[in-house]
Amino acid sequence: MLTTNYPLLADQIAEFQQNGHIYLPQVVTEEILHPYRHAIRNWSSDFQAKQKPIEERDTYGKAFLQMMNLWEDDPMVREFVLAKRFGQLAADLLGVKQVRLYHDQALFKEPGGGLTPWHQDQYYWPIQTPKTVTMWMPLVDIQAGMGMLTFASGTQRVELPPMPISDESEAMIAQYVKDQEFPIVAQKTMQAGDATFHMGWTLHAAPGNESNTMREVMTVIFMDAEAEVMEPKNANQEADRLRWLSGYAPGRKADSPLNPVIN
Ligand SMILES: O=C(O)CCC(=O)C(=O)O
Numbered sequence: 619m620l621t622t623n624y625p626l627l628a629d630q631i632a633e634f635q636q637n638g639h640i641y642l643p644q645v646v647t648e649e650i651l652h653p654y655r656h657a658i659r660n661w662s663s664d665f666q667a668k669q670k671p672i673e674e675r676d677t678y679g680k681a682f683l684q685m686m687n688l689w690e691d692d693p694m695v696r697e698f699v700l701a702k703r704f705g706q707l708a709a710d711l712l713g714v715k716q717v718r719l720y721h722d723q724a725l726f727k728e729p730g731g732g733l734t735p736w737h738q739d740q741y742y743w744p745i746q747t748p749k750t751v752t753m754w755m756p757l758v759d760i761q762a763g764m765g766m767l768t769f770a771s772g773t774q775r776v777e778l779p780p781m782p783i784s785d786e787s788e789a790m791i792a793q794y795v796k797d798q799e800f801p802i803v804a805q806k807t808m809q810a811g812d813a814t815f816h817m818g819w820t821l822h823a824a825p826g827n828e829s830n831t832m833r834e835v836m837t838v839i840f841m842d843a844e845a846e847v848m849e850p851k852n853a854n855q856e857a858d859r860l861r862w863l864s865g866y867a868p869g870r871k872a873d874s875p876l877n878p879v880i881n
Contacts, residue, residue, distance in 0.1 A: 619650045620701035626710050634711045638820035641805055645707065645755065645813040655757040655810070657694035658836055661685050664725045668686030672730060678783055679729040680732030681824075682833075685724040687862070690876070695722070699838050704753055705880025708840035711815055712749045717840035718877040720750065721862045727765040728835035733826045734765070735788035736795065738773075740818035741780060744863070745872065748774070749842035750818035757834040760808045765827040767814055767835075768804040770795040773821035782854060788823075795821060810846075843879050845872045 624645055634640040665685050668756065672680055689699035699722045708717045720743065727734075739752060754767050773795070781787045795802065800821070805814070816822055818839075827833050849868040850856040864874035873879075 619646055620698070620703050622703060623706050624703055626707065631711060631713070634815065635713070637769070637771040637803070639769040639771065639803070639814060639816040639822070640711065641812065642707070642816050643812050644809065646811045647704070648810045649729060651757060651811045654694060654698040655834070657698075658688065658724050658757060659690055659834065661688055661692070662832075662834070666726075668729070672728060676778070677732060677785055677788070681727065681734045682731060683724075683726040683728065685726075685877075687721050688724060689719075689722050698836070700878065700880055701875055702881060705840065706840055707815065708751050708753065708880070712751055712842060714749055714842045716843040716879050717881060718843050718845065718872065718879050720745070720839040720841050720877065722733045722836070722838045725835045725836070725837055727824070727827040729766065729830045729832065731827040731833070734824035735783050736770075736791035736821055737783050737787065738778065738819050738821055740851070741782070741852075742854045742858055743818060744848045744868070745818070745841055746846040746848040747842050747844070748817065748819055749809040749845065751815050751840050752818070753813050753815050753838045753881060755813040755836050756808050756810055757836055758810050758831065758832060759783045761829065763828040763831045764805060764831060765805045765824045766806075767810070767822060767824050768802060769816060770800040770821040771803050773800055774817040774819040776819070776821065780852065781851070791821060840880065841872065846870065847872050
């Protein structure tokens with residue numbers, strides 16, 4: 619299944635282009651997902667044991683356990699992250715021939731975990747194209763109250779003053795999306811193996827996890843295979859350039875060993 623195509627309708631591609639996000643049911647079945655979930659969960663237990671208690675973390679630290687580029691270290695996760703099926707979906711939605719990996723991250727929102735503040739991912743990325751997309755896939759069923767990913771539709775075209783995630787940015791953007799009356803869209807529930815895809819500039823957030831269950835999510839970020847490294851505009855982008863683009867120079871194609879084409 620990971621090597622076969624997920625059939626997309628023209629209407630679904632148009633919806634993604636229009637709204638900057640889309641929900642797709644059963645991108646993989648729970649059965650296929652099972653061994654990969656196991657591999658990703660192994661990381662989370664080790665990682666969680668090293669974290670401060672949740673009450674001692676700041677807003678961003680309370681939002682989730684953030685574990686990045688697991689594909690580099692784990693052959694099972696590598697097989698999952700580099701799956702042709704995901705790359706094909708990302709390329710079809712973006713309307714490009716092929717995509718490359720930017721990086722992966724597991725985002726586990728703990729029971730009692732706080733909200734994910736409103737933000738645009740691409741503020742953090744030194745990539746010279748808006749043709750970027752994140753696949754956000756729950757590894758467990760997500761019920762109401764567990765921290766569903768929430769989008770402000772159409773905001774991939776919005777230019778906000780540059781700001782990193784903080785309590786101030788959360789307050790400002792929450793007010794902004796309300797004032798501008800962007801449609802706020804979230805699934806009520808998701809099954810393990812369903813996925814949402816959102817563009818790098820689409821505003822999104824998530825409420826806290828009020829349940830007793832860990833919200834286990836795996837994400838994979840893709841970019842147009844033709845993307846170039848951009849001159850970093852802030853310290854976060856410079857850190858990303860060094861870490862996720864192997865330090866490749868601005869102006870160069872983003873084809874470092876950490877950014878394989880998915881095919
Ligand atoms: O999982 C979350 O709560 C936030 C996810 C997110 O911001 C992203 O995948 O870009």
